[in-house]
Amino acid sequence: MAVRVIFIGGLGRSGTTLLERLLGEVPGIAPLGEVVHLWQRGVDAQEPCGCGEPFHTCPFWRRVGVRAFGGWSPGLSDRVQTLRRRLDRTRHIPALTTRQCGVGLSGYTRAYSRVYEAAAQIAACPVVVDSSKHASLAFCLSTSPVVDLSVVHVVRDPRAVAHSWRRQVRRPEDGTPMTRWRPWRTSLHWIVQNLAFELLARRGGTVIRIRYEDLLADPRAVLSMLLVRLGFGDDVETGLTFLRPGLAELSVAHTCAGNPMRFTAGPLELSRDDSWCDRQSRRHRWLVTALTWPLMMQYGYRVRTRRMPDGASPPWRAAGVRASECR
Template sequence: MKSVTTKNIVYIMGHARSGSTILNILLGNIDGVFSAGEINNYVISGWVTNEYCSCGKRASDCEFWSGVQSSIESHLEQEPSEIALVTRKMENWRTIFSVSKQKRNVQTLRRNAYVLYAHAFFNSILERADSNWLVDASKVPMRLYNLLGGSEFEYYVIHMVRDPRAVCYSLNRSIEKNLEGGVQKDLSSRSYATTIKELYISAILSALVKWKLPASRYLCVKHEDVVVRTADVLDKIDPFLGVRCDSLKDHVRGGGVLFQSHNVAGNRLRMQKDIKITNDQSWLKEMSAARYILTSLAVAPLLIYFRYPFTRKAIGYEG
């Protein structure tokens, strides 16, 4: 590892339901690394709606996050609603296209505030975790687009991708509200058309972020590799971050379970204890042939770009 004075942010970038939660948990099992989950959602999930942390307590009762919140409140005078508003606006990809001078000036002020808030979170979490490696699984490419450059932090970006057809299938399924299970509200079904459009936007924005980064700070990881060849993925992450994770590799090779740190924002997997990485390929079995072919055609450029095979047989499905 590098000097203890260097503050490092490992940013997990990608689309919803691409497996960022399991990667966030895996990275948090490396010695000296703290995985905080979706830091950009903490203001709402933790501060405003007081959701359950993965430790089983409400955010306000969790020693870790209540300590982080006190630290942030001592550094920022803004109300949570103001922080949430700026976060939402600056993470909207349409801000890239602000053309008028007046709008650009507003964006500059807003970006400065956004960076200030993000840094307050990073510093407070790192201090509380007594670490100099923090995983932010906020996923949104625009977050990184706004944070890169002139920063006191070193950014390492892991771009998490998953077969776009599996993402469409997953988001098409609704999930019922289950507070203690980590689902704050009913999650309605998203149409395939909407997800496909969002997947293209996410891929373009991710390419923009990649372009802004030195090659040594970008690593693309497939969800399918994380769940099937976990130790091999750690073999890539090890030199990428410059951290040693030999004991974790041995642990996962031996079928060991993963522990979970304090996470307030993220999907429901974060609420499980002793996490075992599993390979859920149910979408391959359950998606009808017609839908599979039509979706494959609609996302063909993404399949080629991220190197996914076209047919189910090529993926390894024997049904």
């Protein structure tokens, strides 16, 4: 029997971790974090789970490892990471679309499916969420006969994403600085990743696109729409009791890797980060706009931006894509 997986895809700093945390509060859905990094950061480096416990001492992940593989081992981690370096790369997406991607793909996806199956059983949830983001992994998983894959493609204004990638942020796991990209590099990654998910949708995959700005403008409406489209039935409001006006009440999550938000528990303010509107240099803003404008406008973002007055209604409609403005 296939295990049901919601894969959250998109370029980092687009709100993917936030969406995973919100979906993870819905009954029947278990958030797992960025499973693509489980092997290196969890099995090898023993970085903490979202619950705060080191990976190897977290009761949830210890039980998942035993059920899936008889226990976590360095040899297993090495094999999966070797296959990832060989197969799970953006440059291999054209080969993955034709399934001419060499030996090892079935073994690579089998390792993930075993993690998903074990996690679903341990969490007693029929659906798991993997927020690995990478389009190449989504293409790999789409070839698995035992993964029932639904992709939620998250997009955000590329200028906001570029501004976020320039920030200096330290990883709470070890205090090391997170990767920083220059605006031109972020722009290229934004284009490639988003086009890759568009390609996956055209190839027949289940891909649902949402915008970060819409999610923060009306979390309840966007989550309701998303859950209905994911097949959770029409009566989804009962699963959104954790939402309050402007807030989400988050419980502890067993996420193996990801954005520092994965450690958050308790009330979380749901407000858009529009600091780029004031702090991003005009030169960087126009560079990103010049590189990304065709796809940016397709997703409903305006070339010129302005802040919305306090108290103004956001330009959002659940049934369609409209131009987004800074608040």
